[in-house]
Amino acid sequence: MESQTVTLQGHIIDSLILAKVVDTIVMLGGTFTLSEVTVGTKREDLSHAKIHIEAPTTELLQDILTAIQPHGAVVEAEQDCMVVPAPADGILPEDFYATSHLSTQIRWQGNWIDVPQPEMDLAILVKTSPLSAHMIPMGSVKKGDLVVTGRKGIRVFPLERPKERDVFGFMEAQVSSERPHRHIIADVAKRMKTIQQRRQEGKGSAKVLFAGGPAIIHAGGREALAWIIESGYIHVLFCGNALAAHDMEASLYGTSLGYNLGIGRSVPHGHEHHLRTINRVRALGSIQKAVESGIIKEGIMAACVRKGVPIVLAGTIRDDGPLPEVITDSIKAQEAMRAALPGVELALLVASTLHAVATGNLLPASVPTVCVDINPAVPTKLSDRGSFQAVGLVMDSSSFLRELARELGWKG
Amino acid sequence: MSRLLMCPPDYYGIEYEINPWMRVSNQSNGDRARTQWQALTQVLEKEIGTKLEFMEPVPGLPDLVFTANAGVLHEGKAVPSRFRHPERQREERHFIDWFTKKGYEVINLDAEIYFEGAGDLLEFPEFWIGGYRQRSDIRAYDQLSTIFQKKILTVELVDQRFYHLDTCFCPLSNGELLYFPPAFDAYAQTVIASHVEQNKRFAVPNSEGERFACNAVCIDRHVVLPTGCPETMEWLTQQGYTPHPIELEEFLKAGGSAKCLTLALD
Numbered sequence: 001m002e003s004q005t006v007t008l009q010g011h012i013i014d015s016l017i018l019a020k021v022v023d024t025i026v027m028l029g030g031t032f033t034l035s036e037v038t039v040g041t042k043r044e045d046l047s048h049a050k051i052h053i054e055a056p057t058t059e060l061l062q063d064i065l066t067a068i069q070p071h072g073a074v075v076e077a078e079q080d081c082m083v084v085p086a087p088a089d090g091i092l093p094e095d096f097y098a099t100s101h102l103s104t105q106i107r108w109q110g111n112w113i114d115v116p117q118p119e120m121d122l123a124i125l126v127k128t129s130p131l132s133a134h135m136i137p138m139g140s141v142k143k144g145d146l147v148v149t150g151r152k153g154i155r156v157f158p159l160e161r162p163k164e165r166d167v168f169g170f171m172e173a174q175v176s177s178e179r180p181h182r183h184i185i186a187d188v189a190k191r192m193k194t195i196q197q198r199r200q201e202g203k204g205s206a207k208v209l210f211a212g213g214p215a216i217i218h219a220g221g222r223e224a225l226a227w228i229i230e231s232g233y234i235h236v237l238f239c240g241n242a243l244a245a246h247d248m249e250a251s252l253y254g255t256s257l258g259y260n261l262g263i264g265r266s267v268p269h270g271h272e273h274h275l276r277t278i279n280r281v282r283a284l285g286s287i288q289k290a291v292e293s294g295i296i297k298e299g300i301m302a303a304c305v306r307k308g309v310p311i312v313l314a315g316t317i318r319d320d321g322p323l324p325e326v327i328t329d330s331i332k333a334q335e336a337m338r339a340a341l342p343g344v345e346l347a348l349l350v351a352s353t354l355h356a357v358a359t360g361n362l363l364p365a366s367v368p369t370v371c372v373d374i375n376p377a378v379p380t381k382l383s384d385r386g387s388f389q390a391v392g393l394v395m396d397s398s399s400f401l402r403e404l405a406r407e408l409g410w411k412g
Numbered sequence: 413m414s415r416l417l418m419c420p421p422d423y424y425g426i427e428y429e430i431n432p433w434m435r436v437s438n439q440s441n442g443d444r445a446r447t448q449w450q451a452l453t454q455v456l457e458k459e460i461g462t463k464l465e466f467m468e469p470v471p472g473l474p475d476l477v478f479t480a481n482a483g484v485l486h487e488g489k490a491v492p493s494r495f496r497h498p499e500r501q502r503e504e505r506h507f508i509d510w511f512t513k514k515g516y517e518v519i520n521l522d523a524e525i526y527f528e529g530a531g532d533l534l535e536f537p538e539f540w541i542g543g544y545r546q547r548s549d550i551r552a553y554d555q556l557s558t559i560f561q562k563k564i565l566t567v568e569l570v571d572q573r574f575y576h577l578d579t580c581f582c583p584l585s586n587g588e589l590l591y592f593p594p595a596f597d598a599y600a601q602t603v604i605a606s607h608v609e610q611n612k613r614f615a616v617p618n619s620e621g622e623r624f625a626c627n628a629v630c631i632d633r634h635v636v637l638p639t640g641c642p643e644t645m646e647w648l649t650q651q652g653y654t655p656h657p658i659e660l661e662e663f664l665k666a667g668g669s670a671k672c673l674t675l676a677l678d
């Protein structure tokens with residue numbers, strides 16, 4: 001969609017000029033939003049309107065502008081964006097532009113250039129040779145980097161409604177435990193199948209991201225998730241120390257946090273199992289070695305290693321061990337998660353407040369996202385923090401994963 | 413007493429073609445033009461009692477005779493025209509000189525905005541009305557509205573033959589209107605209809621619209637208009653006006669008639 005904002009001024013209401021201009025836009029195949037209308041209060045006062053025009057092609061947009069300019073529509077003057085060098089490493093210039101997770105362009109020497117991989121709450125860095133723009137976290141900026149400031153010469157595009165007529169097409173982040181789940185899960189499965197099929201046919205490298213918490217293991221979703229990964233439906237996994245530790249604990253001891261997963265009872269000294277698991281893996285040097293050596297035989301970690309699914313393990317303050325791959329520097333963990341995002345076309349955030357919100361904050365708004373949690377506060381929090389594209393599903397993670405796996409062909 | 417500015421047709425002629433009426437091959441007759449112009453001054457001065465002021469004609473500026481396009485004057489302020497065609501842009505400084513000499517406060521519109529004076533901006537007591545698209549830019553009226561503190565409705569002119577508002581629209585002194593609807597787009601026709609009651613507006617018939625029936629000068633209850641407009645004259649009479657038909661064929665060759673030849677000074 002191409003767009004342009006125009007302003008209109010004069011006795012535009014009584015003279016039907018505003019009506020004529022918007023009729024012309026629609027007649028030529030464009031759409032419009034009246035972003036501002038000020039009506040004069042005294043007889044001689046002028047009225048003002050700001051009209052945002054959208055058209056499917058540049059040519060059509062130009063035709064519309066040509067048609068409405070004689071009626072007084074003035075294209076809002078476009079200006080280049082402003083840049084100011086960062087005053088020191090890790091410090092952004094005052095008045096830096098804070099990004100959204102919507103598709104963004106900056107204007108540089110008269111041309112609009114894309115800022116790839118949009119992410120909220122970052123700054124925009126401009127590199128001049130060759131010319132490129134990037135979103136950059138505050139902490140990564142280096143002294144002298146050119147950082148976009150102010151609001152001129154920046155345009156942000158509203159999220160386009162997906163073409164698919166599925167649950168993501170509604171783009172509503174309403175969260176309710178009383179909404180039926182089945183059709184949402186069926187739509188998620190359908191998207192996963194499509195992505196897998198495209199990958200198998202060698203058409204692109206679209207990825208499904210899964211971010212999860214240890215409740216998946218406790219609640220009984222481990223088997224289903226391992227099957228989904230083994231079947232090639234997930235291509236990158238974000239989790240913390242706990243999910244990995246309890247998953248491997250289950251493989252070694254049949255317990256999760258000391259509870260026997262088969263009989264559902266705590267076993268003697270079971271609370272030590274996850275520590276012994278972590279210690280064992282640390283001794284082996286990595287999760288990969290633990291799987292490859294045959295010590296960890298099945299489960300989520302084993303499936304990831306066997307299928308070559310990259311895992312980003314982000315540490316938290318109460319981690320035991322942690323496991324060797326856990327990144328304990330949270331900024332480095334953020335960077336590792338960010339680096340794994342290009343190509344993600346579907347994100348499943350399951351049973352983890354921390355990882356759901358962290359991942360949500362890193363994702364462009366254009367990535368269809370499902371947030372599953374038994375606590376409605378989690379999808380609500382995600383939505384409140386700006387990830388408005390996320391579809392919230394209030395349900396038990398195990399039920400979700402088992403139902404999703406069945407939709408994908410699991411016989412368990 | 414009403415005052416009008418006129419300019420003798422000493423150097424009038426069809427020297428270029430900037431509207432569909434003008435044909436260099438259809439040259440005006442200088443003697444006849446002078447006779448017709450003088451007849452107009454006679455009617456205005458002797459029959460209606462108007463005070464006339466005259467500008468000095470300038471060689472090489474054949475259209476200086478159409479003083480309606482000098483600019484717009486109101487309460488001591490003058491906004492001079494900015495002509496769209498280079499042929500007439502040479503007139504601008506002569507009009508500005510005259511305004512300055514007469515003590516008007518001259519206020520210029522922003523550069524690159526075309527505006528052709530009282531040819532395109534006409535007055536009703538409650539609001540003014542500005543024609544655009546053919547000669548004047550619609551954006552001129554925002555500035556004029558601010559300068560004169562007037563509400564200005566803008567109407568689109570869609571027929572090149574009626575290139576100025578005063579060729580197809582004539583407000584009368586008692587709030588009535590003569591107009592030629594086909595010269596306006598549908599939006600403008602709606603605007604006109606919603607601002608002037610139906611029994612107060614007369615849509616001149618095609619044959620009279622094309623003879624510039626609307627290019628009339630209205631002073632109090634007198635209306636000076638071109639000859640050959642019987643239906644318009646009849647309607648004017650019914651409304652209590654005295655029509656004064658004047659033969660102005662020589663000026664119609666340039667796309668002008670009575671109103672184009674005068675500029676109201678008060």
